[in-house]
Amino acid sequence: MKLKPIVAVFSLSLLAACTIHNSERASRPQSTAVHPSLVAMEEVTADQPQQPVPDPAKRRYEMKLMAQPVAGINASIRPPSEPLDRENYAHFKDNPLKRAAEFPVSTFSIDVDSASYANLRRILNEGRLPPMDAVRVEEMINYFNYEDVAAEQRDTPFGITTEIAANPWNPETKLLRIGIKAWQPRQSEMPPANLVFLVDVSGSMHSPDKLPLLKRSLRLLSRSLDADDRVSLVVYAGASGVVLEPTPGNQRATIEQALQQLSAGGSTNGGAGIRLAYAKAREAFIEGGINRAILATDGDFNVGTVNHQALIDLIKQQRQAGIALTTLGFGGGNYNDHLMEQLADQGDGNYAYIDSLMEARKVLVRELGATLQTVAKDVKIQIEFNPEHVTVYRLVGYENRLLAREDFNNDKVDAGEIGAGHSISALYEISLSGSTGQRIEPLRYAQGQVKSAGKSDELAFLKLRFKHPGETESELIETPILASQIVQDLSSSSDDFRFAAAVAAFGQSLHGGKYLKDMGYDEMIELARGARGNDPDGERAEFVRLLGLARDLSPMKPQANFEQTATVP
Structure with a gap:
């Protein structure tokens, strides 16, 4: 069935609607403070009128979606019934590039929430692209299970896996994945x-x-x-x-x-x-x-x-x-x-x-x-990059989970919890010394030479701090990340690495795509489809379907807003 004229009409309508919505939204102040709905919110009644959908538009919408391949779970597609403008999302900006010689340490709290992915799936299935602030990349990545090495006993509640390979959205940089797999007790x-x-x-x-x-x-x-x-x-x-x-x-x-x-x-x-x-x-x-x-x-x-x-x-x-x-x-x-x-x-x-x-x-x-069941609480990650090997880095996601460097060793600072069997991943985009990837101009008055970190093969050093449930003092796990771990060919990396990279690219594209260069939906679909691996519940196959749906709902291919030079605040 040829749907190009229908797609064009639908895309123009969607673009106009998004333009109006975005202009209204831009005029409203954003805040990350506790929302005033904790004090009072407008009451909503069950008989509140819904926004009507014109019958011809609805028929074109349904014809378009029926042409999509159905894979995995949650294949039901619902036409939109309510406007999104009363939905409330906290505003945030992408994590910036940072120069390792000036800011070698990155610290954040883990996050096991998965709500963002399921919510944007709902919005896509209603025939809309989600608001940018509804997209939290780390929750999209952590929605899926990864076959990392898990802890075998509760005393050490999780195992740690690190992988480094080529970055699919910027071949001049590398992608570092940190995987955490929690201990899983028997029922x-x-x-x-x-x-x-x-x-x-x-x-x-x-x-x-x-x-x-x-x-x-x-x-x-x-x-x-x-x-x-x-x-x-x-x-x-x-x-x-x-x-x-x-x-x-x-x-x-x-x-x-x-x-x-x-x-x-x-x-x-x-x-x-x-x-x-x-x-x-x-x-x-x-x-x-x-x-x-x-x-x-x-x-x-x-x-x-x-x-x-x-x-x-x-x-x-x-x-x-x-x-x-x-x-x-x-x-x-x-x-x-x-x-x-x-x-x-x-x-x-x-x-x-x-x-x-x-x-x-x-x-x-x-x-x-x-x-x-919580198996570890107040879980914090801190990674120190070796500026001899890493010039620039960027944490993908976790924008509302960032911690100060000194918070890592402060047991009074609250952080995230890990449940039994949870899979958690964190991705860093890194530029290696001598590469032509992302660059930040050095400070005018900084020293010209980077001192050797003393460990020639270490790209970075990873620390993880946690508390056992009911305890008040934390424990520490440490492991180096070595240059010898780098996989030069992306196709030789694990299915989990490539799939997490595809999810991260999708999330970034929905949040504006500032660092994606020219990677589009077709490339994301190809990457995710080839990395489905063991998918017993069809969740990865469903993700591929959602990528195709988002591509068809988009008025145009995600555009690059990539800057070779950036300023670190």
Whole structure:
């Protein structure tokens, strides 16, 4: 089926809409502070009118998407139903290039959240390109599992893998991948869990992709529990209440009946619900077990506390008492991504977005241990580059996880948690001495010669600091990264390396593509398709499909905005 005229009409319409949206957005001030929705947000009712989609445009849209190859999971495509302009995302800029002779040390907190990828998949499947600030590259990369070497015992909770190979979006630079694989206990070794489902039943949760999907998702999770586990159910809307007192996990009929009776309606008082959920978690607290509140909402709520700091202080206090907070996001149109991420970060939990029952199965069944059981907390990474070999570097992603150099050794500084079996990757783009890759002009008054670092084969030195759950003092893991590890030919690198590079390129392109040079979607598709490797659940194949969808939704090929010379702030 030839769709070029249709694609042209659709692309012009989309370009015009994006231009209007971006101009409106540019006029609004951006802030990375705690969003005022923690104090008050506009109420949303279930009968709020949706933006109409003209029938001819809708038919052209559906014809175009039906022509796409279907691969992997979540193949259902939905036409857009609500505008994105009420969705809230924290603004951030790409990490800049840094000169190793001036800034040899890079420090950041790990991030195991995966919400950004599932959310942008939802937006793409609705026929839109996501807002730039909805794209967090590290969450896209860490959505996928990688076959790195895992720790064999809990005393050392994770293994570390490092790879260096050619960079697919700039052949004059190299790409360094740091892979962390957490210890994975057997199912029988998981401690008992005390879970409190905190469910938003306000009017904004009425649509099928919100409360109905939420109920089916929590039903899947409940079927993975046994008699040693405890489940409570708290709801909040105009008022909060307990629907299910702490109940043994093997009483599935009772748990499912409580979930089934939930319905949406009214305004939202999320803060009162959180306080009640924590009270139930304390009531059923399991010493030495998993104690966690799971907040399921679209994030569009008034918290009902004196101010936003009161809510943050409450979450921190309960975190220190051993009760973590996980956030599960649902729906769109009024979605508050910024708030959902903040709450999970403060609660030593993780943040996932549920756009389908298949995603619920991934997060709440297949990766249940990673979602619920923390094996290491306050995990920080610090890498020191050897300026004798590395001239310029750039961390890809993790923009809102950066730490000061001195924070690495400060055990009072909070950082990210790793769940059982989690895979985490971090990518650095590096320019080697003598290459013609990314360059930053040296300082006028800097010394002309770089002193030898003393280890001639070391490109960098990696440090990883973490705490065991319940401990207050951190432990340190160190390993050198050697020049002898460099794989000159990208095709000779591992499937995991090439796939992570393709995901990173896609994420960067959706966030403006400043450093991509002229790499386009066709090159990304070819790279990802050849690196699918072992893909039992079809997630990598689905990623290839999403690349093709984004290519067809884009008004033009991603353009290079690459600068050979940059200024380091």
